Amino acid sequence: MRTKISTVLSFVLVVFGFTAMAQRSNAGYQKVVYKTIKVDGLDVFYREAGNPDKPTLLLLHGFPSSSFMYRDLINDLAADYHLIAPDYPGFGSSSRPSVSAFDYSFDHLAAVMEDFIRQLNLKHFSLYMQDYGGPVGFRIAVKHPGWISALIIQNANAYQEGLGTGFKKIMAMEGAGDKAGVENSLKSIISFEGIKVQYTEGANNPAHIGPDAYLMDHQFIKGDENEPIQNALFQNYHFNLTMYPEWQQYLRRHQPPALIVWGKNDPIFIAPGGLAYQKDLKNTEVHLLNGGHFALVEYHAEIAAYIRSFLHRKGIN
Known part of the structure; x- marks a missing residue:
C-alpha cells in the first residue's frame, strides 16, 4: 500500500x-517584446507577445494610430495566442521616408506588410483589421487566401453602406480632384482636437478614454515631415472604395470565419458597414458595441473574450 x-x-x-x-x-x-526588422530597406517596428507555437493573430492598426492601439488587447490575449502588431511605414516607430523617396499608397503599404509576413515566416494567422488595417489587410487576404485562418474586423469598412456622411464628403472631394479641400480636411483631422474626437465621439463613457491614446497618436503624427505622408495616403484612399467589389468577392468565394466587433456609434464607418458583412459571409458573428471608432479602448476585455470564444468554436486554438 x-x-x-x-x-x-x-x-x-x-x-x-x-x-x-x-x-x-x-x-x-x-511579456511583450519590441522589435525592429528590415523590410524592403525600411525599419519596420512591431510588438510581439505569446507563444509562437500557439495560433497567431496579426494586428493591423488604423489611422492615425499605430501598434500602440493594441497594447491592452495584446496583454489580454498573450496567454492564449501568438500576437504580432506592426507599424506601417510612415506610422509609429517604423521608418518614415519622404514622399519623394517612397510611394505612400495602400497598394505599397500592403506590399511591405506582405514582405513583413514572409520575413517572419508566418504561414497561417487570424487577421485583425481596424480602419486603415482594412485596405491593407484585404489586399493581403485577396492575394493570399490560404494565409488567413480567420478575420477579426473592427470598424474596417468594405461596403458602401458603412460610409459616414463626413467621410463621403471627403471621398467626393478626392473623386473630384479637390486636393486643396482634402488637405484642409486632413489638417483638421490630424490636429490634436481632431485626433481626440476620433476617440471620444460615440464613446459609451468618454471618461473611460485615457488621454494616452490620442496623445500618443498626435505625438507620432504631428510635424511638417509627417503631414505630407498622411496627405499622400489620404489622397489615395478613394481607390479603396473601387476595390470593395473585389474584397466582397473574396469573402463570398473563400468564406473565411469572421468575427465583426464594431463600435456602433462610429461616425466615420457607421454600423450598417459592420452588418453588411453578413450579406457575403455565412460563417460570421457580429457584435455591435456601444462605442465609437476606437471601441477597442473601452472594450478590449470584451473583444478579447469574443475572440477567444469565436476562435475556439472554429477550432483555432
Missing part, C-alpha cells in the same frame, strides 16, 4: 512539476 501511495504521490509531483514549468515558460512568452 505504501508503495502504491508513494508511486501515486511521485506521479502527482512530476505532473505538478511539469505543469509549473510550463506555466513559468508560458508566462515568459506573455
